[in-house]
Amino acid sequence: MSKWLCNICGFVYDEELGDSDSGIKPGTKFEDIPDTWECPECGANKKNPSNWIKLED
Ligand SMILES: [Zn+2]
Helix, strand or coil: CCEEEECCCCCEEECCCCEHHHCECCCCCHHHCCCCCECCCCCCECCCHHHEEEECC
């Protein structure tokens, strides 16, 4: 499982935790999140790859 950093606000999406507020189940890989998903903190669009940085373990 990986973590993804929002390049705009610093929010971290953790694949282990998902995003329950948006209906993203724990264990959901970032690439499996619907393209309509947005950063819960700043609204950065998931489908714009420049908004997200993969954090290595
Ligand atoms: Zn953000």
